[in-house]
Amino acid sequence: MKMNYLSQFANTLHQILHQELDLSTIELLIEKPKNADFGDYAFPCFQLAKSRRQAPPLIAKKISEEISSPLIEKAEAVGGYVNVFLTKKTVTQKVLSTILTGKQHYGSSTIGQNKVVTIDMSSPNIAKPFSMGHLRSTVIGNALAKIFQKCGYETVKINHLGDWGTQFGKLITAYKKWGDEKKVKKEPIKELLSLYIQFHSEAEGNPSLEDEGRAWFKKLEDGDAEALALWSWFREESLKEFNKIYQLLQVDFNSFAxxxxxxxxxxxxxxxxxxxxxxxxxxxxxxxxxxxESLPPCLIKKSDGATLYATRDLAAALYRKNNYQFEQALYVVGNEQSLHFKQLKGVLRKMNFDWADSLVHVPFGMMLKDGKKMSTRKGKLILLEEVLSESISLASRNIEEKNPSLTQKEVVAKQVGVGAVIFHDLKNFRMNDIEFSLEDMLRFEGETGPYIQYTNARACSILRKGNWNGSDGTQINFESPAHWEIISLLKEFSDIIQTSLKKYDPSQIAKYAIDLARAFNQYYSVVRILEDNHELQARLALVYCVTVVLQESLRLLGIEAPQEM
RNA sequence: GUGCCUUUAGCUCAGCUGGAUAGAGCGACAGCCUCCUAAGCUGUAGGUCGGAAGUUCGAAUCUUCUAAGGCACGCCA
Structure with missing residues (x-):
């Protein structure tokens, strides 16, 4: 049975109000007060005031006097609101026992059972370095996959590699003109990138180069042996480098098509x-x-007969529908491509595919440098690999300074360094543009990944020292507001997951994890958890539940949770 | 020119299916390790929620207009 305290409160109100408002209206009206003094839930009476033609405080007073439920400890009228305080003992017990039973499955649901979601994500371009921009698609897509799985969906993560297109004609042209096989073998991505950049700078003064590039791409499409050989070589070398990064990020794919x-x-x-x-x-x-559809026309074939991005995406959509029978097909692709996806859906609608609207573009803002878009062609870009290695070495220095006796220092440094970068990307709403700042990314204090990891590690340490015997939280001291804040957050976990699913927004979970970590740290500073008294085991149960939910939150974001750090 | 996105504290952002004094983090300043990991905790300072009108009992939140910035607008992806 699903526990939902809000809807239970709504039920209680529904009975008191008889037929005045229906249940769903009541649920919508109920709010969570920002201030703890106003209780756990509040019901505003202004709408009733209108229909009843009575003063809101009067109605609030009347309702608050009629409320009676085992889950509600106290109901009071303040202004036009009915403020309700949950029965802390009962709720604490229920929340803790649910987590204790469910463990890492706490917050899961089955709403996606027997449904498939494809996620088009990461999709770096061959022969170009993995930039910060691709990081966003990768980590957002990865988190969404985990969130959908948590809700029972089957997910198919597709790395729609940018391994085709006119750019390869350009690259082949550049390689044939200025390329050096030995150099490319030595540092493939770097060398190919500089050829690509050279092509564009030379093409500015020599437009015929563009035609040559297009011609080589046409040859590639027509199966020319030399073109194909070069293309597959470039592709292979690039994939090797991408896999290093995926391994670091712990992201894998179901398809590299x-x-x-x-x-x-x-x-x-x-x-x-x-x-x-x-x-x-x-x-x-x-x-x-x-x-x-009030959209510009969608280009399917160029004048030379070669295909375009849209053509391939149409083919991909058809293929995925047939192959995976998706219920939704997500495209985690930058905001700047929103027109393309509107056109894609428009064309599919015209083709009378009723599933056209199950394609969902999940856009995100771009990584800016000095307020401008980073451009590969001009060589203005930041390499993810460098950022990650800096972050890991900073984590490593922190460990030396703060916890030099730690075992498995390297493993933990990796977990923390990578976690910081991933969290930095996921904590804000995805549509916001991000001005690249290494300083912000490598911050380990405040609202960061390491903050949450650290909180979890401290909690784990307490569990080790306290010899928790697995008992529940029935003996806990209910007088501490710090404790209640934790329970109050713990009970929201599944709602948070649902919201982040509906909005395709991992940042909901990131923010929740920060709140929970903060609540725990406050509790930690006020209550001596390991104090040996009759409530020790109950407090340990609470600590255990916090670690379960923190670890699960981090896992959903694709971040590891070291036991010590 | 058209479309989409963004605008809230010095900086980075929450809050946006309308509701009670607009919240965090960073930075600044002041405190807290004889005590469970100080990557932590507490306090102070800091806001005409870009601007204007409208809808409403009530607007940061909805509508319209407007300003600033970003992105995109057929042979790139």
């Missing part, structure tokens, strides 16, 4: 569009008109 994978699947799409009379010619190119 990138753009090239769809090469032989695009004719079907183009034919389908043709059959349905959706394709029209415009300046020698083939487009689907989307005027009735």
């Amino acid at each position: 990138g753009e090239a994978f769809y090469n032989d699947k695009m004719d079907v799409v183009v034919n389908l569009l043709e059959e349905q009379g959706l394709l029209m010619e415009s300046n020698q190119a083939q487009v689907v008109d989307l005027q009735d």
